[in-house]
Amino acid sequence: MNKGILIWAEISRDDYVNPVVFELAGRAAELSGALDESPVMALVMLKPEMIDKYKEAFSINGFDKVYYLENSEFGEYKTDIFSKIAVEAVKDINPEIFLIGATNQGRDIAPRISSALNTGLTADCTALDINENKKLAATRPTFGGQLMATILSKTFPQMATVRPGTFKAPKTDKRKETEFIKLDIDTGDIKSKIEILDFKKKICSELNDIDSSDIIVAGGRGMQTKEGFELLKKLADKLGGAVGASRVAVEMGLASQDCQVGQTGKTVSPKLYIACGISGALQHTIGMEQSHKIIAINTDPDAPIFQIADYGYVGDAFEVIPQLIEKL
Amino acid sequence: MKIVLCIKQVPDTTDIKWTENNTICRDGLESVINPYDVYSVENALHLRNACKAAEITAFSMGPLQAENMLRKALALGIDNAVLLCDKKFAGSDTYATAKTIASGISKFVPDFDLIICGQFATDGDTAQTGPSIANFLDIPQVTFVREIIDCSNREIVVKRELSDGEETVKVTLPALICVLKNEKEPTRATINGIKSASKKSVVIKSAEDLGISSDLTGIKGSPTFVSKAFRAKKREKNCEFTDNIDKLAEAVEFNGDSENE
Structure with missing residues (x-):
């Protein structure tokens, strides 16, 4: 049984949580009311011993559970490694809904994960609701913003990327006793086919x-x-x-x-x-x-x-x- | 080196007309090559000039009309063009589209080195099909590519744009890249190009040719569906025009609380 709303926690190169993660937490907390108080969860891939740095931020922003994975290779985002491991983690967690911020990283990894899980994905949404059948109704602009489409998924998890700035982070007085769960996934030999040669910060x-x-x-x-x-x-x-x-x-x-x-x-x-x-x-x-x-x-x-x-x-x-x- | 292009025909979204029921009026809607895919073609032609022995095959999935777009690609110097065309493909979402195109590529160009897609298509703007194709073919991908820096038979070096900066990335081939527009002026078809294209033909392949089961493509193979579509609401305001700089400066400076709410 798929349960809970999972949010991809994108960590920036400078080690902070992308604000869209908390915006999604804000909306997920509202949606969870329509889903029998489904838990709001995060999935985050980190360098070892980094989780303590983020605990307060996850609690303040209302996460019930945070699943984290640690590896010294996780300091730099690489699509092939991140998606391969995230797919296994999502199978373990088995959420009902999986939301990802529509940042460049989010739009890079989300379709890779959804197609590997053989599930649907709605891109760059500007509204999320739960319909009368308790399904995720994800609305997005198409045709250059002229037509809005509400899209449903027949498969689980129901996935969507969501445009940053669409929702508000939860009010900080709702601090949660967040449960932090370390996932052990046999990462095997994680050699990436991608090598980052240079990065120029804008x-x-x-x-x-x-x-x-x-x-x-x-x-x-x-x-x-x-x-x-x-x-x-x-x-x-x-x-x-x-x-x-x-x-x-x-x-x-x-x-x-x-x-x-x-x-x-x-x-x-x-x-x-x-x-x-x-x-x-x-x-x-x-x-x-x-x-x-x-x-x-x-x-x-x-x-x-x-x-x-x-x-x-x-x-x-x-x-x-x-x-x-x-x-x- | 074998290069595969995935290109798409899209309605010209700059000129959309609406029916009385607020649906898009598709009659007389002009079809064009997706503007981002112009740069896939461009990058492929550029790579061929750089590393001579490249063979470029363009794939598209869509109705028969898309043959015209592929013909134009041939006139620009693309070597082969394959149109995946079958009623069974209709209604595919990004998952089913990627699955169909990936099976086409592995069937007809199994020894490809590089796949180039446009980052977005201007009709759906999902940016999902490219990465999904890469997943189904089990190859690495690089998205938001602004520029190809270098390419050999074993790897490619590209510059990609991220929200916080620009990354230079080397990826082992075979791989898939999704390209943004760049400053290069797109190639125009030459008389010679058009002449030699007239000798080539667009190969049309059906679901049966691909050996793809009808459960995996089209509406049946799509995990998502559109439950409703409606016209975007536009917030109209009464604009107060001025031709006086002082008034304009006042409007800029007065950021009071509620005057415009």
Whole structure:
């Protein structure tokens, strides 16, 4: 009998738990009510003797059980090793639902695990519910964000990846007496066919955290050049905010992928979102329309971005932004 | 070196029309090669130039119309094209699609060295089929590949994008990579390319040709199903336009609590 909601606990290179793990814990705790108080569980793969560092965070965020695996090879994420071992662990735990954050790592490992378990997987969900048959109803945008589809799985565990920023972490007053269970899985000879030769940390993600920033200044195709984005950065600096980008701008190489807001990027809801030279295709707006206040600057008065904006300025961002910086 | 491409035909999602019932109007919907797959083709052609003796086979699964897309790939210089086409494949989710394509690859190009997929398809945006194919063929995968740095008969070195930075990874072949777009200008078909493509043909294979049981493909072989589909809600607001920088600055600065809630 499959039981419980299992969450993949992604550990970053700098040894912290990815925030999406706690967001999923928040939603899982709500869903568990509809599943006869099903336990909320985590699966985490760690370097030896690291679990103590994370115990408090798992308890505060309401996990009932944390299954962990230790190996000196687990410091660096490698798809082949991680997925092979995770598959065995999930078979042992036998959960009813298995949720994974739709980060790049999550989207890399989830389909590998689900297909090895011969079960279904719904990608990059923006809503999770339990239906009248107590099944996971996972809703996701498709067709560039224009169509929403609710997907069910005939098999177990019912798996979904969930877009970061979709749910809120649980309130910290619900501290749980979490049970930590070390799994012993015969890892055999775990030699990876993948070798990481080099890693360059993006400066963007350190200084420019669009996930947690209250103010985002975002640019699209209309910003045209890297200089255009430097202008956005100046405005963001002045406001104490971060720089975001549309998919087109990222594809044009004007901004890095972790700045990308929208369907294949991040979902954000800052207090203030300033959209500069962004036309407002659904692909983008799906990731930012929940912002408290939206200001749009665009040369085209008919640009769809104005339909979701609170304030609009029809004009060239290259001219407007320097003037704006001066006034602030 | 044998390279396999997995490419997909998708509806042009920039131009979607809706029926009265808020379903997508598929009549007259233009089909295009998935924009990410353009870069799979590009990367494969680039690799062949780099290491000469490469043979490239493109696979697609879909209706007969997808033959046109594969023809275009042949005109760009792809050597062989296989279309997996059968009513039994219809309604496949990512699991069943991957299973079908993997069985096609192991049947027709069993000695492949490298499989290249686009990272996403613009219709479903799942990014699941590539890694699932790699699983079924029991080979390593590298996703979110921005650039191929180096390739030999035994291994490939690529740059991949992660949320916190950029990783340079070496992977032993055979392997599968999923590629993002990059700055390279896509190749255009030449007259010679089109001429030589007209001598080649797209090979069409059915479920029977693959030897795949109808329980493992299509709706029957899919562990997931769509229980409902509906049009995304758009939050419309009354935009207050201004042409005054002072007013704009005011709007930026006033981050008070409730004025816009």
